[in-house]
Amino acid sequence: MIQRNFILIVLGLFLKVTAWGQELHSAGDGLREFRYTNPITRDSTISMRDHFIIKVDSLWYCVGTSNPVWEGFNPGVRMLVSKDLVSWKQHSWLIDAxxxxxxxxYKGRFWAPEIHFIQNKYWLTINSGRVTKEDPKGMDTHRVWLFSSDKVTGPFVLVNKKPLTSQYHNDATLFEDEDGQTYFYCSGNGMWQARIDLPSGKLTTTVEKFLDKRQPGWPEWMQGGIEGPFVIKREGMYFMFFSTWTRGYEVALLKSKGPLGPWELVSQEPIFGTRKNGYRPELARAGGYDHLQFTDTQDPYQETGHNAMFIGPDGNLWSSCHYFMYEKRPYPYSQTFEDWEKTPQMGYEPVYYENGRFHIKGPTWTEQVIRYLPLSK
Incomplete structure (x- = not known):
């Protein structure tokens, strides 16, 4: 029987983990070890996309996009919980459709929810519209809605009876700067931004589009679509992670001297993700970008994207997103798909900051060992 014991020191707490035959323990030289293997979850009953993780006290909570994703209703905003970042279970429905x-x-398809702790409250953004017979995907009314709560587990209350924007927008995220000003970013046939007053649930500047998927002079790998922004500040510079699904699911990185840009690419290629020529070829043909030439990455995934940052077991930044197995996977896996492999699952990797920019290792699919010094009491 796989045993789960807790010893990890994070902010004075001790936690020891054993799961999937993996253990967090002392390495004998004062370092600790965290062992994990992606995908982390392997359960179709809690399958989600767009995993967003937040650490509160000694627990990690996760929200994301539940199935069904592409048409009709989905059940709402699911919350998962973990004590060790290896074993996850259903906690509750923050919004039960x-x-x-x-x-x-907003009773429709609840896409890409996020929870941010700002101004001593938890702010939940959801992206949804009303599903009807005339609009079975709810796209005509798909908007961003803001909720708040005193606890990460809710109950969450709608802040404003109106959505944050009056047109199609998706994948909303929030960022609080050091001066207390809060910013709103989202996707919607490109990337958008504005300032926001959270207590009133209103944008205080006009939401503006600052990046198009076919931006002149920008790389062709953006042409399929760009989405999923997430903003963080380091050494006075603003960095925005975002995803593109042109060649699979990849994460790219922008930087700016200000929270509202101008933004520029940190590198001409994505910094993380998977690429597969056989991934959704019908969309490539329809979008006119099926001419792009690239080599498949040697991993077993067709999607590793729409990421967000969270505090990991070592107290440092980690990146979470959904890891979706590829039916024609090149790595020597079993060619018989299990049920969980047919659905997106949670995965994550450590994030590194070097030479004035962020890096994400992976995506990985074999056991990884992270060694680190535990935090002092």
């Missing part, structure tokens, strides 16, 4: 009235304007 079955309990919403039929005329609720």
């Amino acid at each position: 079955s309990k919403l009235p039929d005329d609720c304007p």
Whole structure:
């Protein structure tokens, strides 16, 4: 029987983990070890996309996009919880769609929720519209909605009866600067930004589009679509992670001297992700970017994207996103798909900051060992 014991020192707490035959323990030289293997979750019943993780006290919580994703209703905003970052279980439904009235304007497909702790409150952004017979995907009314709570587990209350924007927007995220000003970023046939007043649930500047997927002079690997922004500040510079699904699912990185740009690419290639020529070829043909030439990455995934940052077991930044197995995977896996492999699962990797920019290792699929000095009491 796999045993799970806890010893990890994080902010004075001790936690020892054993799961999937992996253990967090002393390395004998004062260092600690965290062992993990992606995908972390392997359970179709808690399958999600766009995993967003937040650490509160000694627990990690995760929200994301539940199935079904592409049409009709989905069940709402699911929350998972973990004590060790290896074993995850269902905690609750922060928003249960079955309990919403039929005329609720956001009763549809709840995409890419995020939870940010700002101004001593938890702010939940959801992206959803009303699903109807005439609009079975809810795209005509797909907007960003803001909720707040005193606890990460809710209950969350709608801040404003109106959505944050009056047109199609998706993948909303929030960022609080050192001066207390808060910013709103989202996708929607490109990338958008504005300032936001959280207590009123209103944008205080016009939401502006600052990057298009076919931006003149920018790389062709953006042409399929860009989405999933996440902003962080380091050494006075603003960095925005974002994803593109042109060649699979990849994460790229922008930087700026200000929270509202101008933004520029840190590198001409994505910094993380998977690329597969056989991934959604019908979309490539329809979008006119099927001419792009590239080599498949040697990993077993067709998607590793829409990432976000969280505090990991070592107290440092980690990146989370969904890892979706590839049916024609090149690595010597079993060619018989298990049920969980047919659905997106949670995965994560440590984030490194070197030479004035961020790096993400991977995506990995074999056991990884992270060694680090535990935090002092």
